[in-house]
Amino acid sequence: MAGGAIAVAGTAAMVAVTLPGMAGADEGKADRPAQGQSQNGTPGASDGDTTANGARSSGDDGGGAQGSGSAEAPPPADVLPAPVEGEKGIGSDPLTDDELDRAQQLATGDDLQRSARDVAGKKGPEHLYTSLQEPDPNASAAQQGKRMAEVVFYDYGKEAAVTKTVDLTSGKVVDTVTRVGAQPPASAGELAEAARLLIAHPLGKDLKQDFRHATGKELTDPGQAELSGFVFSKQTTLKIPGVLKDCGKNRCVSVVFKVKDGPWFDTRKSVVDLSARTVGRLG
Numbered sequence: 001m002a003g004g005a006i007a008v009a010g011t012a013a014m015v016a017v018t019l020p021g022m023a024g025a026d027e028g029k030a031d032r033p034a035q036g037q038s039q040n041g042t043p044g045a046s047d048g049d050t051t052a053n054g055a056r057s058s059g060d061d062g063g064g065a066q067g068s069g070s071a072e073a074p075p076p077a078d079v080l081p082a083p084v085e086g087e088k089g090i091g092s093d094p095l096t097d098d099e100l101d102r103a104q105q106l107a108t109g110d111d112l113q114r115s116a117r118d119v120a121g122k123k124g125p126e127h128l129y130t131s132l133q134e135p136d137p138n139a140s141a142a143q144q145g146k147r148m149a150e151v152v153f154y155d156y157g158k159e160a161a162v163t164k165t166v167d168l169t170s171g172k173v174v175d176t177v178t179r180v181g182a183q184p185p186a187s188a189g190e191l192a193e194a195a196r197l198l199i200a201h202p203l204g205k206d207l208k209q210d211f212r213h214a215t216g217k218e219l220t221d222p223g224q225a226e227l228s229g230f231v232f233s234k235q236t237t238l239k240i241p242g243v244l245k246d247c248g249k250n251r252c253v254s255v256v257f258k259v260k261d262g263p264w265f266d267t268r269k270s271v272v273d274l275s276a277r278t279v280g281r282l283g
Contacts (some may be wrong), residue, residue, distance in 0.1 A: 022148045086148065088168070095132050095149060099168055103130050105162035106171060107151035117157035119193045119251075120275055125153035125162060128187045131167060148174075152184050156275060159249060185233045187254050191229045194255040194272035195222035201279040204271055207257060214259050229255035245272070245282040250275035 089096050095103070104127060116125035133148035147168040155162055161182035165175040186194075198204045199219060211219035219225070232252040234240045244252060251274045257265045269282040 014279060046274050049159045072180050083276045089132075092132070093269050095130065095147075098201065099147065099149065102171075103149035103151050103166045103168060106173060107149075107153070107171065111160065112155075114155065116153065116155040116162070117146060117217045118186075119154075119156060119190050121156065125155045126187060126189060128152045128154055128161075128184050128190075146234040146261075154184065154187075154190075154251060159275060160250065165203070176221070181231065182249070184246070186196070186229055187232050188227075188251055190251070192257050194229065194274060195227055195257065197274075197277060198255060198267070198270055198279055203279050203281050207267055207270075209266055210265055213255070214262055219257075226258040226260055227255055229253055229256070237282055239283045241280040241282070243276075244271055244282075246276065247271065247273060 008184050013198045035179070044274070090101060108124065108127075109131075110145075111122045118124055118126040129149045130149055133150045135146075135148070136143065149166045149168055151164045151166060153164075154160070155178075156179065160178050160180045163177045163179075164173050167174050199208065201221070208219045211217070213226070217224070230253070232244075232247055232254045234244060234247045234252075240247070253274055254268050254271050254272055256267055259265075270279060271282065272279050
């Protein structure tokens with residue numbers, strides 16, 4: 001996690017950072033970084049004076065014809081609508097929204113729906129992510145042409161990651177792998193639940209104080225902030241408080257808060273055990 005320009009406000013640090021690709025709250029279909037500006041605040045501006053229509057001045061007094069011509073402003077760009085997404089992709093195209101929904105529905109069969117538990121303890125597994133499975137280069141041309149999706153869940157009832165491979169052509173689950181102790185990246189739902197537990201816990205006092213200092217508002221709900229974070233493993237830290245001793249076997253997450261259009265709050269030392277629904281702080 002890269003950090004920079006750390007400013008302290010209240011008792012917790014407000015940090016201007018760029019976090020790596022972690023699951024976060026604003027987890028839509030895609031995030032797009034904003035384009036940068038030049039040093040003087042005008043995108044693509046060059047040194048020297050500019051005329052009202054954006055053309056650079058020739059620098060003469062207008063008495064001579066040479067170099068006195070002004071460039072015309074370019075015509076407005078044509079903005080084309082995004083292509084309509086079909087129900088099915090082709091080859092290595094990313095999964096469409098319809099394919100994502102269908103894959104998750106097929107993978108969450110009756111057996112998993114009945115036996116598994118999500119992050120809130122409700123029936124059904126916690127869906128983490130769905131991705132297109134890369135075709136086997138040694139498979140036949142017919143097999144390589146199939147659209148296969150890998151749907152990854154976490155079952156809080158068994159403390160296990162469940163990966164189901166779905167053949168989107170036939171509509172069948174062709175493989176299921178269950179790994180106890182495996183810790184895939186956290187989902188947006190898990191980050192929100194971790195944030196909710198931290199806000200309600202006494203260890204969230206500093207966070208709420210700094211949020212009030214930065215925004216003038218009380219922090220009562222995860223939806224008030226942008227969230228990012230990562231799965232915590234106790235193997236990465238020498239001193240572990242007793243409340244976090246089961247992290248690795250249990251599902252533990254460190255969640256980071258960001259004021260919308262504002263600073264990050266560095267809460268990485270606060271770790272939430274989602275399985276035990278407890279909160280601890282690293283030394």
